[in-house]
Amino acid sequence: MENIYTKGTEIRFDESRLSFTITHEGDSWNWGEGFRPRMECEEGTIYFADAKKISHEEWKTGIGHGILSHFEGFELNGADAGIAFDTIVWIEEVSGDVFFEWVPLSTETVKVKSVYWPGYMEFDEKKDSWYTLLNWQQGLLVPNTWKTAVDKVVFDGFMGTAGAYMPWFGQVKDRAGYIAICEQPWNAAYYTEHPAEGPYTHVGIRWEPSLGKMDYRRVMKYSFVKDCDYNDLCKIYRNYVIEKGRFKSLAEKAVKTPSIDQLIGSAFLHKGIKTQVMTNSDFYDAENPDKNNHLTPFSVRTEEIKKFHELGVEKLYLHLDGWAEPGYDNQHPDYLPACEKAGGWKAMKELSDTMHECGYLFGIHDQYRDYYYAAKTFDENFATRLADGTIPSHARWAGGPQTYLCATQAPFYVKRNFTEIMDNGIKLDCAYLDVFTCNEGDECSHPWHKMTRRECYEYRNACFEYLLSKGILPSSEEVNDWAIPSLVFCHYAPYDFMLDRPGSPKKGIPVPLFNLVYHDCLIEPWMMDKVSEEEDYMLYAVLNGGAPYLVRDGAYQNTDGSFAGGVEITIEDQIKRCKVVSDLHEKVAKCEMVRHEMVDGNPEVQRTTFADGTVVTVDFQAQTYQIR
Template identity: 65%
Template sequence: MQDIIINQTALRFGEDSLLFSIKHKNAYWKWGREYKPRLVIGGQTVYFQDAASITHNQWKTGAGEGVISHYQGFLLDGKDLGLAFETVSWIEYTTEDIHFEWIPLTESSIPVSEVYWPGYMEFDKGSDRWYTLLNIQQGLLIPNTWETALEKLPFDGMMCTAGSYMPWFAQIKDGEGYIAICEQPWDGAYYAEHPAMGPYTHTGIKWLPSLGKMNSRRTMRYSFLTDCDYNDICKHYRSYAKEQGIFCSLKEKSAKAPVHKLVGASFIHKGIKTQVMPDSRFFDPENPDKNNHVYSFEKRTGEIRRFHKDLGLKKLYLHLDGWAEPGYDNQHPDYLPACEEAGGWEKMKELADTMHEYGYSFGIHDQYRDYYRRARTFDQNFAAQKPDGTLTEHANWAGGPQTYLCATQAPYYVKRNFTEIKKNGITLDCAYLDVFTCNEPDECNHPWHRINRKECLDYRSLCFEYLLSQGILPSSEEVTDWCVKSLVFCHYAPYSFMMHEPGAKRQGIGVPLFNLVYHDCMIIPWMMEKYEKEDFMLYALLNGGAPYFIRDGAYENIDGSFGGHQALSEKEMADRCRVVASLHEKVALCEMVYHEFIEGDPYRQRTAFSDGTVVEIDLIHGAYEIKTRQ
């Protein structure tokens, strides 16, 4: 047994069990008794304890001290894998944070596909004062007593996706908590287990190879808090994000592009051309009208004129799908010209000019990840190649068979296409680059443009930065930690229950973890559907977000586009949007200071913003109150 004590934090290591326990002030934490440090190699589990040689020694530097362990001599089916690695577990002097580092020394002869280390915390008590925080979309709080089992995590828990907007998880028991931050999130994923009724939730990290190899250090940082709740956890991470240089407020982004155009705006999501290929999974042979249809640019222009004249909406943003000749989700990245049947460049320009005449903002849907085989310049040499030389292949979307474009190529196509749009006299205020912030980062092993996941994210960021350089506000599907420096707004950043059919059992309680960290960094539009038992407008108010006036989903029953909500007139929706947009105008650039459940009731919630504005909602009675500082 080894003990390391720094001020009010103690780290104990069991050399026989390879498990750690931690004492921070008066709180005790320890790894789960059933957990065993392990790797997955060739589909088989190999435990750290299986190493022929294991040594443990003191670790001490000018920054902190702990224990370093060396492992080598692993056999699989009687053959030595040649694998060796070390772990370093140490307490930082300045912060008393505990760092867990996994350090590869020699590569295994059979590739390592997963490393499960450090372990999950023992968190077993049937109490609703014990809860886990997961960054599934906007944020999820799971009490240990929650009645519904946690389902499969989005994107299998991969960081930098909709499954983890921020690269951390946390647990709190009776006011004592920790936050575990993944410091190489592009190569990390988390796992979580919560059975129906608990009485436990277990969550931990699994490390993934980069281009088929575990050839670099992987680190987790644990910070321990006392007398805390999820607000304190989020504010701790907000400080960490600023230290790491990934925090960038809307005020800072305003120096690059006109952010004010979207502050207090109501959002419209509509399309022009739909063309579903016969080999797409969405093709409906029984209902051909669903597969192919076109709405003219003139029709959309007429709608905008009506919204301005009849509804008096002062500030609108139009997100336009399917504006190009191939149709929605077809032939990317060769997506030009403007849809000819809908009126071509001339009528698209008229739509954009009409928007600007009324002081509205105009933007387009675009895509630089899905690489369609029907694209005019398709060349699989520029697709993202897996480490084994194969390509991802599917036909999920309207355009049929596709793979993924290597991210190194995306900035070239963005510049090419947006230059052509500008040449045709169309001034864009905004642009939506689909899936970049929702789906996982890609690797590419093609020798012409080999990149790892981190580099993929850097290339995606370059696309956003190019748009900013042109005065165009960039958007993408959702939000993730890595894009905060460059992204101005998104399609949505919902609670996870909003992405399931109404009435479905919820995996936990929605809490605005992302907004508690980044509210003043991102403009987020919110769904405004009104259901019999729940009004989504209340969540838009609670989060100080922008409202969706119209949200026509491209595909039915996915991406939160479900039926069953009340049919409201345009005037009713416009009136609702005015309330939400007015609040957004006031608090868009403000920090969300705290969120709470009023008297512990999850149906009554309150948020406060840094300008003194307080919002209270009552989900049972469909009521809200906005209090402002006098």
């Protein structure tokens, strides 16, 4: 078949290997020699090349030019697999972008677990100037020479999770690069392989079924750039989401909900009331039973708020854990009333009123995914059912055995619970709905409330929108591309290494890929721990123009970045540190982060530039920062 050429981009197709080479303005990108297009099924592996009937033809429409391939007649374990599909690889005439489309025609006979196509790019030069971009939490840049191996990604690389805040990856080699955007990210994941010290990094896409079926088209869009760095690729994606109508800035959100402006520039205070670890929880410490439970009265928290006010903290947001019976991470979604042994509704209202008298903002931790068997209204009929009809379960958290609540039910429980809170005179400014933005979307096969992952994200956003309708600013554990229109802030949006034990080797160079796209859309609080004399997380807070954590008392020790130890800082000094970060956040929260760079190519000295002209430079080695 002849090569396809449009808009400075050429497609070359190797029919014998079913492999593609894309050449853009003289730079060639080849699929890796070791890649074989395949489908992983429960019954075994099916390779595209094993189809009895394969055909290729030129594909041309009013918008582009490419190659259409048809595959059918597969056998698996000696029987007809009943699989047929098309692939279309084409160049859009307007943009020169290359689209890779996998189109299922029939996959009913076998149970497909995943499809690996298109292939990963050959990327095998041992050079610092060759690097891969992963949206693993805030962002990761992996040079081909990086000493630490990178392979297993958190949440298995699933799009829409902490493993992929945004549904794209990219690679740059000596200033030539590409960004690969996943256009149907709800049932997609990326995989990556980088051995210790290189000399290569491979990254590709894996498509998974929805409710057990591969029944809709999957598309990867590749934009190739002759001269670029990671900033340019982030701005390509920013323009992409603007074109799609998914971009919503803080300035836009603040028009609808003006209290956003009060949260901007606030220091974040994370405290708890009641912890009760059940004996059938994985967290239960049988050897030290006294460590499992603790209680702090609301009145103690009220006095702490007064003390912070006396110490001169001007703007503060309190995130309160464990405020309801029977304690943190217990019996959700039946998480009411206010903890009686801590003072009940009356004492909780006093805390809320004190917050507002001080000019502060008050919010609570809540949870509408974890569905505890001990919940008063638990009904297995409303638990998430997998495609095979089974119900997943575990006992990891404090409340013991649980499954997952089908997200179709979550908005109803949010409305029920928050109505009761308001009826008891508690004025909430904010609310944190746990795990929604870091865990993958759920699917449910129960006929009463069947739900796809895509619909799950819509139901989660519906919970955020309900809160907004009541003037309550919604938050969740981390951030994610799908939540941008409805989410206002988060618990954190960290670099991946911040959740590892301090001193663990970094998997690459931390770079703010997410903030280069969405800095002006969300409020992100940052850890302020000085974990050692060589590592101060305040520098990342300043660099990213985020909000500071004044105190962050994690619910579980040695989990989610909450580790004991580090350099002790007095509360007076921490207030001063937070004031620096808060003042900067007040200035740049609604500004685009227009550029991030490693000064003179040195990852130890990094600089960010914001749309208002503010420039922040940090030196991680010298432990210094400069704001101008």
